[in-house]
Amino acid sequence: MASLWPQLPLLLFVVLLPSLSYAKNTKLEEVFHWNYVDFDYPDDETCKKAKESKEFIPENNLPLGLEIWKDKLFVTVPRWKSGVPATVNYVSLKGDNKSPKLIPYPDWDSNKLPEHKLEEGNSTENGTHIISVFRLRADACDRLWVMDTGLNDVVGESEQLAQPRILIYDLHNDSLLHTYTLKQSNLKEDSFFANIIVDVDASDCSKAYAYIPDLGGYGVIVYSLEEDDSWRIKHHYFHFDPLDGNYSVGGVNFQWTDGVFSFALSPRQDDGFKTAYFHALSSTNEFAVSTRVLQNKTIATDPHNFEEFKLLGTRGPKTQSSASFFDESTGVVFYTQVNRDGVGCWNSKSKEYSPDYQGLVTSDNETFVFPNDLKVDREETVNFYIFKGATKEIIKDTVCEIQEH
Numbered sequence: 001m002a003s004l005w006p007q008l009p010l011l012l013f014v015v016l017l018p019s020l021s022y023a024k025n026t027k028l029e030e031v032f033h034w035n036y037v038d039f040d041y042p043d044d045e046t047c048k049k050a051k052e053s054k055e056f057i058p059e060n061n062l063p064l065g066l067e068i069w070k071d072k073l074f075v076t077v078p079r080w081k082s083g084v085p086a087t088v089n090y091v092s093l094k095g096d097n098k099s100p101k102l103i104p105y106p107d108w109d110s111n112k113l114p115e116h117k118l119e120e121g122n123s124t125e126n127g128t129h130i131i132s133v134f135r136l137r138a139d140a141c142d143r144l145w146v147m148d149t150g151l152n153d154v155v156g157e158s159e160q161l162a163q164p165r166i167l168i169y170d171l172h173n174d175s176l177l178h179t180y181t182l183k184q185s186n187l188k189e190d191s192f193f194a195n196i197i198v199d200v201d202a203s204d205c206s207k208a209y210a211y212i213p214d215l216g217g218y219g220v221i222v223y224s225l226e227e228d229d230s231w232r233i234k235h236h237y238f239h240f241d242p243l244d245g246n247y248s249v250g251g252v253n254f255q256w257t258d259g260v261f262s263f264a265l266s267p268r269q270d271d272g273f274k275t276a277y278f279h280a281l282s283s284t285n286e287f288a289v290s291t292r293v294l295q296n297k298t299i300a301t302d303p304h305n306f307e308e309f310k311l312l313g314t315r316g317p318k319t320q321s322s323a324s325f326f327d328e329s330t331g332v333v334f335y336t337q338v339n340r341d342g343v344g345c346w347n348s349k350s351k352e353y354s355p356d357y358q359g360l361v362t363s364d365n366e367t368f369v370f371p372n373d374l375k376v377d378r379e380e381t382v383n384f385y386i387f388k389g390a391t392k393e394i395i396k397d398t399v400c401e402i403q404e405h
Helices: 008-016 044-052 291-295
Strands: 066-069 072-076 088-092 133-138 143-148 165-170 176-181 197-199 209-214 219-224 229-234 246-249 252-255 260-265 275-280 285-290 310-314 324-327 332-337 342-347 358-363 381-384 387-390
Touching (some): 066 133, 072 133, 143 209, 209 260, 209 291, 219 291, 260 324, 275 291, 285 291, 332 358
Antiparallel strands (some): 066 072, 072 088, 133 143, 143 165, 165 176, 209 219, 219 229, 246 252, 260 275, 275 285, 285 310, 324 332, 332 342, 381 387
16 A cells, blocks of 8 residues: 555545535535644644644645544544644534544644654553554444554655554543553564454443454454453455456556455344454455354464355455445445445345445545545444435435335
8 A cells, every 4th residue: 555655645635625515425415524634733833833843744644534422523644654743633523614623632642753663661641652543443332442553654764663552542531441562473564454343332341352454464353352362363355356456546547455454243143243244455255254253262263264254245346345334223234435436335134245236325536536434323324534424315225225024
C-alpha cells in the first residue's frame, strides 16, 4: 500500500469533497464533509504555530476509519506522512456543523508523537503515545479498542516508534483501561494491521476477543482479554488472489496484494459461537469460520485445521472489498465496493453466495469513490464516512431484501 501514496489523496478525499448537492445516493443522507480536515486547537495562534512548524500539514491528513458511540463519531487519521497532529479523533453528532473540527481522543497529549522510539516506562500521564491508527472499534461494554500500528510516516521515513499494540479505553471517562503489545511471534516481516474486530457480549465484558487481520503477512491475530494472550492463525484463505489485485478507481489504475482485511460477525448461534465472514481485500471470494475455532488456541493454530474454514462463494468480477459489517436487524452483510464506487450487500438468509445474490445498494463515481470504512450502529443505521441511511431502506428493492413469510 505504501507505494501508492501519490494516488491516495485523490482516492480518499474525493469521498469527502462537498459536492453532495448533486449526489446520486438518494438512499443516503449527508452527515459531514470536508475539503481538508481541521483540528480543535486551543486557539488560532496554536494552530498557526503548528502549521508553521509543520506539525500540522493539512493536505497530509486523510480520514480513514470511523466508529460510533452514543453522540460521538470517531474518525481516525493514520500517519501516512508527517504533519498529522492527532491520529484518533471524534466529532459530536449533536451539532449542525457539516465540517466540524476534529477533537483529539482521549486528549492532545496522548496523540503527540514521542521524541524517540518508545521503550518501557516512556509514556504520557494518560497512559501512552498513540502513534498511528487505521481503524478502531467500540464494544458492547462501552470500551474503545484502538489498534495502534506503532508506525509513523508510513510512506516517508517509516519509523516504527512502538510495537503494534491494542489500547482499550473506557468511553465513559476516557481513561486507558489496558494496553497489550503484540508478541514477536505474532508478527511477520510484512505485517500490517489496518483493522480490529471485537467479539464480546455486554453480559460478560471480561470474556472479550479481538480479531486482527494481518493484510501484509496473510494471517489473523486473535487476542483474548481474559487470558491477556494472543495467537497467530495461518490459512490459505487469508492470502490475496493474484487474479484480483488490479484496481481502477477514480481514473487511477494500480495493483495491490492485500490479504485478509475484514471480519463480519453474525449473531450468536445455537452452539454459543458466531460465524465470522471474511475476505482478502484483493479477492472477490468470501469465506466463513466459526468463532469457536478462532477462540480455541489449540484448534486455531493446528496445522490440520484447513477444513474448519469454508468457502462461501464469489461476489463476481471487480467486487474487491475492504471493510464489511453484519447488520443483525436484517441479517445482511454490508461491504465496501472499491472498484465499483459503492457499497454492496448479501443477505445471510440467501440460498447461496454468488453474484446473483449480491446487491449494490449505492454507487456513485462522483461522491463515493474509494469507500474506506462502514459501520452499523446500534440504532441500525449504516454509516459511510459522511453518509448514513437506515439499513432496511438501503436494501429495499434489492436482492438483499428477503421478505419474511
